[in-house]
Amino acid sequence: MDLLAQVLANGILLGGLYAVMALGLALVWGVLNIVNLAHGSFIMLGAYCSWHLFHYLHIDPFLGLPITAVLMFVLGYGVQRGLLNLIVRAPMFNTLLLTFGLDVVLTYLAQLAFSADFRAINPAYAGNQVHWGPMVLPVVRLGAFAVALALTFGMWLFLLHTRLGRAIRATAQNLVAARLHGVEPRHLYALTFAIGIALAGTAGGLYGTVSQINPYIGASLTLKSFAIAIIGGLDNPLGVLVGGLFLGVVEALTTLYVGPTFVDVASFGILALVLIVRPTGLLGRTA
Template sequence: MELLAQVLVNGLLLGGLYAVMALGLALVWGVLNIVNLAHGSFIMLGAYCSWHLFHYLHVDPFLGLPLTAAVMFALGYAVQRGILNLIVRAPMFNTLLLTFGLDVVLTYLAQLAFSADFRAINPGYAGHQWHLGPLVLPAVRVAAFGAALVLTIGMWLFLLHTRLGRAIRATAQNLVAARLYGVEPRHLYAMTFAIGVALAGTAGGLYGTVSQINPYIGASLTLKSFAIAIIGGLDNPLGVLVGGLLLGIIESLTILYIGPTFVDVASFGILVLVLVVRPTGLLGRTA
């Protein structure tokens, strides 16, 4: 029982990180109707941004997250206004091709800039652990989980209670009505994409504290984020949180009882099950 409890705790801590990884993808997909295949590359770039802040400027990785988010926000705004805005109302196949090409470009630019070496963000407290009875709680993973929880709830409150958040939700629900109320779509789309990229970059900073990074981690993180966004529901940040926690627990249980080889089988098996039973996601709106 102690082993099972420890595995469940590990799954929850992992799931919180998964949730914040998927938040940006779900936001961009839900509002802009763009499945951003470069999402994982933005997570990777955020991880490198945090690594450079920590390695060269000695900024604590968690205190440096706002700086990472600001850099990635500016990058996301520029990418949307300069590139993605050209195809924002185009068929989804066009957006898939463009974001796939963007993903390839960002990956190889990152390899040129940072090399293919594995790197990690290891603050002085990286080896610290807390003990809760028989359970072991790694300090860095708990901190990453806490940051992910704050970001997810903050995003939910932002969408509900701020002017920009309400405009984003209105545009996602009815673009014509939003325009009648004075919403300027091009700027709003750029802001939405920039927020999504900032969330991805923040997730990358958290990811770098618990795992190694290199320029090629993006593809797997995009797939993971895609699965979580579908499982939780595109229109509800809390649904994304539930999807991330669920996936983290399922992966941990799969490793315990079946083996690490079958982790992806279990993850995407759950995705298929949710699509069959509830296509809008666990907490998504029903028609």
């Protein structure tokens, strides 16, 4: 029983990180209708940004997250305004091709800039743990989980209760009506994509504290984010959180009872089941 409790706790903490990884992808996909295949590469760039802030400027990885988010926001705004706005309402195949090419470019530029060596963000408290009953909880993972909760609920409140958030939701629901109410789509699309990339960069900073990073982690992170966004639902940040927690627990239980080799089988098996039973996601709105 103690082992099961520990495994479930590990799965929940991992699921919080998964949720942050998928938030940006779900936002961009839901509003811009762009399946960003370069999403994992932006997470990777955020991880390297946090690593440089920690390694060279000695900024705590959690305190450096706002800096990483701002830098990634600027990058995301430029990419959307200068490149992706050209195909934002094009057929899905065009956006897939462009973002796939962007993913390849970012991956190889990262390899040239940072080499293919594995790196990790290891603050002085990286080995500290909190004992809660029979469970041992790493401090770094607890911190990442707390940031995940804060970002998810913050994004939910932002979309519901701010002027920009309401404009983003209105554009996602009805572009023509949003135009009639004074929304300028090109600028709003760029802001939306920039927010999504800022979230991806933040997820990368958190990922670097709990796992090793290299230029080639992007593809697997994109697939994981894609699965979580679909399982939770694209139109609800809380759904993404639920999807991330659900997937984290499923993977933890699969590792315990079946073996780590079958983790991806379980993850994408759950994805297929959700697509069959509830295509809008666990908390997505039905038609």
